[in-house]
Amino acid sequence: MRYQLTRRVVLGVYAVLIVVPILVVVLGSFKTSAGLFDSPFGLPTDWQGGNYSTIVGDSGLGVAFRNSVVVTGLSVPITLFLASLASYGIARTTGWRSGLLFGFIVLGMAVPAQANMIPQYVQFETFGLTDSLLGLVLINVVVTMPIAVFIMTGFLKTLPKELFEAAAVDGSGPWRTYRSVVVPVSVPSLSATAIFLFVIHWNDLLYPLLFIQDPDKRTIPVALLSFQGEFLTNYPLLFTGVVVASAPIVIAYVFLQRYFVAGITAGAVKG
Incomplete structure (x- = not known):
């Protein structure tokens, strides 16, 4: 009691x-x-109510919202696709090779993002990817790949081997097994991983602040900084921007919360 x-x-x-x-x-x-x-x-x-019309129209947050939708809308499915392929390969690999591949990929989770900022910026500037939404998509995919592989590998390793053996007996190759077996049964893990990636990409401030200088290519987190001045901050307008920026995340979590819990469980499974 x-x-x-x-x-x-x-x-x-x-x-x-x-x-x-x-x-x-x-x-x-x-x-x-x-x-x-x-x-x-x-x-x-x-x-x-005029704060919301000001945010969407006069403040330029509408353009930033569109940029965030483009960057996040491309980053999440690309990362999911590549991470699911990598996780499928790791889960189907036997022996010490599986642990080596898994450890090599998830090692990226242990490297602080700040430690790579200078070489990443130099490399992206060399290829003309700075001040570009495409550059943000690429860096998002690379940076969040380890956590996506970590979550999905834990789930795929719990699948019975008989499932893959039955697909092989039916004449399915690796690609067909992935498309017809792995993807359908991995919907909870894919959805949970998508939520993690969506939150990370949508709220990312570090890389847009590092790579983007053009005001028309700012994402929402960077645009919200414009409401904070050195001597004066318009807090009602800033709060309005926070509400608008948080709305997609709240909506996504409300509809996919059961998959969010499933993703935590799947990522905690020991392979």
Whole structure:
């Protein structure tokens, strides 16, 4: 009984710590600057829906939103496709070679992104990929490939060998087995991995800030920085931008939350 009470108190405090800042941001997006500072936790006395029209039109966040959609919309499926192929190969490889391939790929998770920034920038500038949405797509794919392989390999290694043996008996080659067997049964793992990748790519600030100088090619995280000044910050407009930027992630998680949990479980399986 005491454990249950303690657990509920801890969860209640945690919920308050999560919910209150969200309410402040959402309600603050409908306030003026004066109204926000006068009553940061209260309801708006004069609801300012114009903040959203300003964000979408005058602030240029609409263009940044489009750029984020393009970059994320290309990065996620490309990473999923390549990572699923790599995970399938690792899962079907026997002996020490499987562990070596898996360790080599996921080793990228241990290398801090900041350690590679200078050589990556020099390389991308050499190939003319700086200040380009294509460059952002390529760097996103490369950087997030290890975590995608980590999650999907854990899932594919739990599949029974009889499933692949039955496909081989039916005359299926590696590509047909991947297309007709692996992809259909891996929908939960693919969906969960897609959520992880979507959140990472959509919220990425480091690489767009490093590679993009053209204001028309900024993504949402970089565009939100423009609402912060050295001496003055328009917090209601900034909160509105945060709400708009977070909406796709919230919608995706609401509809795919069961796959999100499945992805955590799949990634925790020991191969």
